[in-house]
Amino acid sequence: MGLLDTQVALVTGAGGGIGRATAQLLAREGAAVVCADRNAGTAARTAQALHEGGFPALAVEADITDEAAVEAMVSAAVSAFGRLDVLVNNAGGSSRRDVDVVSMDAGVWDRTMQLNSRGPMLCCKHALPHLLAQGAGAIVNISSGAATAGQLSMPAYAAAKSAVLALTRAIATLHGREGIRCNAITPGLILHENLAPHYPAEHVRIDAANILSPRPGTAEDIANAVLFLVSSMSAFVNGHVLPVDGGLFAHTPTYAQTLELGLESLRLRD
Numbered sequence: 060m061g062l063l064d065t066q067v068a069l070v071t072g073a074g075g076g077i078g079r080a081t082a083q084l085l086a087r088e089g090a091a092v093v094c095a096d097r098n099a100g101t102a103a104r105t106a107q108a109l110h111e112g113g114f115p116a117l118a119v120e121a122d123i124t125d126e127a128a129v130e131a132m133v134s135a136a137v138s139a140f141g142r143l144d145v146l147v148n149n150a151g152g153s154s155r156r157d158v159d160v161v162s163m164d165a166g167v168w169d170r171t172m173q174l175n176s177r178g179p180m181l182c183c184k185h186a187l188p189h190l191l192a193q194g195a196g197a198i199v200n201i202s203s204g205a206a207t208a209g210q211l212s213m214p215a216y217a218a219a220k221s222a223v224l225a226l227t228r229a230i231a232t233l234h235g236r237e238g239i240r241c242n243a244i245t246p247g248l249i250l251h252e253n254l255a256p257h258y259p260a261e262h263v264r265i266d267a268a269n270i271l272s273p274r275p276g277t278a279e280d281i282a283n284a285v286l287f288l289v290s291s292m293s294a295f296v297n298g299h300v301l302p303v304d305g306g307l308f309a310h311t312p313t314y315a316q317t318l319e320l321g322l323e324s325l326r327l328r329d
């Protein structure tokens with residue numbers, strides 16, 4: 060018995076990273092998984108791997124910023140499997156040109172908002188009628204730790220991921236009484252196969268110095284949290300944000316420097 064037996068889950072951005080790990084875990088827990096991605100080839104690879112494992116899956120090419128494509132994606136899911144129970148709004152990302160506000164190109168701002176805020180809203184818009192019709196459903200929006208506190212880069216990404224947190228609460232509030240749960244996850248740094256080769260080593264070190272966990276986060280850590288939030292294990296959790304960040308935001312900003320100084324330095328002198 061899996062936690063999601065008989066259910067149908069749609070995962071956007073399922074072609075790699077966190078989305079692929081999530082698709083794999085939801086499938087192992089019994090869901091038929093619709094693997095959507097704007098990259099048809101990677102979506103097909105994820106679905107193929109699920110088929111090879113004996114799991115029902117469907118690959119769909121869809122750009123979540125294109126409303127007609129989103130509508131077609133949801134229709135394809137329902138046509139293939141007859142229902143929809145779970146939506147994981149995972150597709151997202153940032154631009155290298157999202158550096159600061161003074162030099163912000165308004166086009167970069169708009170595209171970042173389109174991908175990380177408008178896209179998840181469109182997916183909710185077209186998935187919700189199916190969830191509402193059956194009086195049950197779970198949505199998980201993958202936001203980011205960038206929505207939690209000010210950072211020295213990516214202001215557009217932070218704003219877009221913050222908007223998704225507001226959208227999460229709005230959907231939970233609008234539709235909770237109709238059986239819909241909508242929660243969000245704010246991941247910390249997750250260096251999976253797509254990101255690790257490009258991520259600057261010195262920033263990996265800074266992250267390691269500031270998280271409380273003794274190891275870096277993995278795509279599977281986020282997938283596990285998604286599974287919790289879409290399964291009956293979290294039946295009484297609605298409209299909330301779950302940080303999955305190794306404790307990055309659980310401590311004072313002076314944590315890393317204090318550790319470096321040594322705990323002895325905290326002793327008050329006579």
Ligand SMILES: NC(=O)c1ccc[n+]([C@@H]2O[C@H](COP(=O)([O-])OP(=O)(O)OC[C@H]3O[C@@H](n4cnc5c(N)ncnc54)[C@H](O)[C@@H]3O)[C@@H](O)[C@H]2O)c1
Nearest residue numbers: 072074075076077097122123149150151152203248249253
């Ligand atoms: N990796 C991290 O450290 C981290 C941290 C915080 C939040 N996040 C968020 O988690 C989510 C997944 O991140 P990831 O690191 O796995 O990203 P990734 O770039 O490895 O994968 C994202 C997937 O989404 C797809 N995609 C991109 N734009 C799309 C679009 N318009 N329509 C459909 N598919 C699209 C890509 O093709 C890719 O397969 C994103 O929303 C990201 O912002 C990631």
